[in-house]
Amino acid sequence: MPVRAFHFLFLAALPAFALVYTALGAPPAAAQELPSSRVFVPAPPKGKGDKCIADKDFMRRNHMKILEHQRDQTVYDGVRIKRTSLKECVACHVVNGPDALPLTSESPKYFCRVCHDYAAVKVDCFECHVSRPPVAKAAGLPAGEKERDALASFLKEGRQ
Numbered sequence: 001m002p003v004r005a006f007h008f009l010f011l012a013a014l015p016a017f018a019l020v021y022t023a024l025g026a027p028p029a030a031a032q033e034l035p036s037s038r039v040f041v042p043a044p045p046k047g048k049g050d051k052c053i054a055d056k057d058f059m060r061r062n063h064m065k066i067l068e069h070q071r072d073q074t075v076y077d078g079v080r081i082k083r084t085s086l087k088e089c090v091a092c093h094v095v096n097g098p099d100a101l102p103l104t105s106e107s108p109k110y111f112c113r114v115c116h117d118y119a120a121v122k123v124d125c126f127e128c129h130v131s132r133p134p135v136a137k138a139a140g141l142p143a144g145e146k147e148r149d150a151l152a153s154f155l156k157e158g159r160q
Contacts, residue, residue, distance in 0.1 A: 040118075042114045042115045042118045043114070044093075044111050044112075044114040044115055045093070045095050045109075045111055045114070047092040047093045047111075048091075048092050048093070048094065049092045052092075053066075053083055053084060060115070063089075066084055067084075067086060067089075067125070069084075070084045070085055070086070086125060086129055087129075087130075087133075090129075090130070090131065090132065090133055091133040093111040093112075094111070094132060094133055095107075095109055095110060095111050097109075101135065102132035102133060102135070103132065104126075104131045104132055105123055105125075105126040105131035106131075110123075110131070112125075
C-alpha cells in the first residue's frame with residue numbers, strides 16, 4: 001500500500017474512532033482534571049501528643065536524619081536530648097492492640113511499619129531498642145514505707 005493511501009485511510013478513520021471513543025464513555029474534558037495527588041500515601045496513626053516536633057512533611061523526609069543525629073550526639077558526645085530521642089518517639093506514637101497493650105514493631109499496624117512497609121524499608125531500630133513504651137504500673141504497690149510495713153505485717157500474719 002502506498003504511503004499516501006495509508007495517510008488517507010488513517011485520516012478517514014480518525015472521525016469514526018473519535019465517535020466510538022466518545023460513545024464508549026470517554027470522560028468529558030472537564031472531568032479529566034486530576035486532583036493534585038493521585039499517589040497513595042499511607043496514613044499512620046496519630047500520635048498521642050498535641051503536635052510532633054516538626055510538621056508531617058518534614059518528618060516524613062527527615063525523621064531518620066534526626067534519629068541518626070540524636071544517636072551520634074548520645075554515643076559520641078554523651079548528650080541526651082529527650083525531645084528527639086527514639087524513646088520519646090515510641091512513647092508518643094504508640095499503637096495499642098486489641099488487648100489495650102502497646103503493639104511491638106513486629107506488628108504490621110505498628111506506627112513505623114505503616115510507612116516503612118509501604119516503602120519496602122526495613123525498620124531495624126528495634127533490633128537493639130525497645131519498640132514499645134513501658135506499661136504504666138497501675139497495679140503496682142505505692143513506694144511508701146507505711147504501705148510496705150502494712151503488707152509485711154499482713155503477710156506475716158498469714159504464716160502464723
